[in-house]
Amino acid sequence: MTYRSSGVYHQTYAASHAWWQTNFVRAKMALLVLFVATLPLYANLYVISVANIVLYTMLSALGVQLLTGYCGQITLGHAAFIAVGAYVTAMGVLFWGLPYPLAALLGCLLAGLWSVVFGLPSARIKGFYQIMTTMAAQFITVDFIITHYVSRVGGREHYFSLPPGTITIGGWPVDSEVKVYYLAAVLTFVCFAALANLLRTKVGRAWIAIRDNDIAAEAMGVNVVAYKLLAFFAAGVLAGVAGAVWIPSLYFVSPEHFQLSWSVWIVGVILIGGVGSLHGVAFGAIFVTVILELLKLAVIPLAEFYPALTERFLYLKEAAFGLAIVLFLLYEPRGLAYRWQQLKNYFNLWPYAY
């Protein structure tokens, strides 16, 4: 086991796909885990709340990355499946008396199945038409079923709010920002690891083959429809995890949280981060969230001269995000993950250029 990858040549398939290729990678991951685990010790509540947004965005975008970046199925309705996960979790805790982990598990499963329903048309159509069906999934699920039917269960109008202390994991109540942070961090690690592993298996290779050329993949014996539906299921489950994390962070859920703009937002996140890269999900989520927080900090002093800036900050945020997507597509179409890769390549081989 060497320390640097310079001069390491893989001789087996397993070796080239191994996770821990050098001690440097081990050290890097250990440092990352250490950093994430100890963050609440020295960060204030504001930083923790930003970190929670980052983690939620990562979990939301992970399913989109799987569908769009690895299986080539473009989706503009992912918020619908996050909503299914969130609502099933909330209803499980609120009405059916399930413990939170069980309700979350049920939410993930149902979100996955619901996602498969809207994946069915992908057997016949792709590209733009695929986008249209996923967008229809968004409207049918959130704007129709959830707004007009689910939200009225139990006589509550428009939103569910959970009494404090109802979300417990094995007797531990999840009731503060820091606890939500740990929950979200653990789930994010698990989901990233699961997806990274899945992509190294037969299933992952089949997905990538479908992304690169579905007709060729079918000719090579890949069951395209089955693997597409499997991708939709897996993406739906990941969306369900994001939904389950959303519940303890606010103790309150409303259709407003899962609008079309959030679906577009998470696709934008993976575009900025880099399509077809797990690093891209993390980079995109961090970049978008941190840039918007910096924008907020920049607006506060300016608001003295132009008060409309704070009232209409939401619009400023959306304009900045739209502009960011456009500029990234024009000037950095491969996203932040590509820059990271180039940087890594440079230092991996340093000081020799081979």
Added chain:
Amino acid sequence: MRILLELVLSGIMVGSIYALVALGWTLIYKCSGVLNLAMGELTLIGAYVCLTFYQWGFPFPVAVLAMLIMGFILGLVTERLFLRRMIGEPILSVIMITAGLSFFFRAVVGFVWGTDTVVFTPPVFPQEPVRFLGMVFGQVYLWSFVAAIVLLLVFVWFFERGRWGLSMQATADDEMAALSLGVSAKWVYALAWAIAFMAAGVGGTLLGNINGLNISVGYLGLLVLPAVVLGGLNSIPGAIVGGIAIGVLQNLSDAYIGPLTQGGVKEIAPFVFMIAVLLIRPYGLWGWVRIERV
């Protein structure tokens, strides 16, 4: 029976506005292959520009003319800055750049004009309803219908007779051949965006006259998508028929299925219908059937 007829007629009237916007969408797709998700924001911008001029005291026709000129310029600028470089890029990039633009435009509209519903004051069209064979319509609908039909005819004339329209048709048909005959493809792309901006602006203005104007008028831009899917993405008659069909469908489903549910049917019926169309006939009524080879 009378109710049915009334619903269908008013559906056609609103649908003709959708048809106008759908025409702009199809034009962009036909000429440059860009799938535009920002159509609703184009209607918003046009409608707010027109409203602003109207509120400054200009007569309505002048306000519309000013809006058309602004739309033309904005269309040229948008195409030049953002979309010219995206031609030939993968579909995800092209779609997402229009999605990014839609975020940007909507945010700018919200920032400049706020979120409150505003109406054209004084009303542009007379308020008394028109009676026709015992059916009652608002005059706004009737005038919108007339305006939309006139504009659709102008568009059709423009494509069939006008020099620019012919060069657009040529580019859509065979870009290489058109280039070799001296048609400037760049100008055609720019023109398609300019016309789409203008058509969407007129559509937005008419809708603003019907229900008042707020940021949710941009929802119309999403209704254009079922319309063009139904008609076939690259068919101009398809866009017109699709737009009208979506208008009628909305009215009928609202009246007949709406009472059975708890509301919201009108908004999602076009999308449910679109899924059905996609499953049965993905290329729409008159779209091109693509055969793919490896």
